[in-house]
Amino acid sequence: MYTTDLRTAEEKAAAEKAGLKLAENPESIAELEEIFQARIDADEYIEPKDWMPDGYRKTLTRQISQHAHSEIIGMFPEGNWVTRAPTLMRKLILIAKIQDEAGHGLYLYSAAETLGTSRAEMVDQLLSGKAKFSTIFNYPTMNWADIGTVGWLVDGAAITNQIPLCRCSYGPYARAMVRVCKEESFHQRQGYEALLAMAKGTDAQRKMIQDAFDRMFWPSLMMFGPPDSDSMHLSQNTIWKIKRFSNDELRQRFVDATIPQAQHLGITIPEGIVFNEETGHWDFPDLDWDEFWAVVKGDGVCSSNRMDARRKAVDDGAWVREAATAYAEKQAQKSSAA
């Protein structure tokens, strides 16, 4: 799917030397940047061993590792419901979905690693709170309707975001996204189907759907990031073809797809969301960006809870990793002795 930075130590040293020389010679950097941009403009993929501007490497490392962290943290709100799934079938489905999310995290960490940052370093950045993850996972999942809604809205928004990333200019990221998108579609469908089952149930169940929608719809729209008017990275990421559509464009696409689905579930559409005959799109009110930024800064309902759970998982697993390392060393000694 992608390959790691396979340079030998000598090759790396040589490249570093060349890089130093380049730094002394700004003209050759400008030349390399020009060649690089020309390749991107021609829709060529950039691969791990290719020369790339520092900014491109940094932006992608941040974006891909953040994406990986989100997949990993995203397992917690759903993991809480494995033991309480209403039927055995729903439990199996939920476990399969959570396993996929673990896989998505790992595909993405591998892709980010090809840019030269080690997996351990990225995990440390998450655990220390230095790295961010998607704001949506700071919200609680309080009942079974929430789990259906997560699949429908949260995975739905993720898919809307991820489909254009399948054509992003960095090869390893694009290939990881192709794989992720293939697996993602069942996530959304199982969530929607779980809600459909509830919609055919009792009034109390229908109320639960409405309540879950009312709480989670707005945060799911925030998953697309701040409005275009105050995005700092937009233009450069667009030039580099890391991002092919703006936050607001993708958000609108998601709203247009989602509202008819909500109506089909019998959900009462919140005030302020109206179909605009002229544009053919659903208009919706401004989002509460103060809430968004507060959550980004770690003030979400579940922020510390998620981080504690992640740190505990790493600590609890330490002895397993130690044992596996010791076992591998012992086996290696045995086979070299034989």
Add this chain to the structure above:
Amino acid sequence: MDNDWDLYEVFVRSKRGLSHKHCGSVHAADSKMAIENARDLYTRRSEGESIWVIRAADITASDPAEGDALFGPAADKVYRHPTFYEIPDEVGKM
């Protein structure tokens, strides 16, 4: 977190008769664990029936910067392609 285990590149064959295809990488304490991790990560939907893993550090790869020099010799040998040769239509398909 403790240091990373070695990185292994993973190759999966989707069915007999096809070749193994690179599909990603995993970290593992040894090659046996790398196979198991690759199984869990890359074949959750029966995408394969055979897996190869190799330590990434053991792969020697060509340098993209030297691509022209490395692959150049093939570029001017058009006579290696069947379309280089003109055969009269009357002769039929060849």
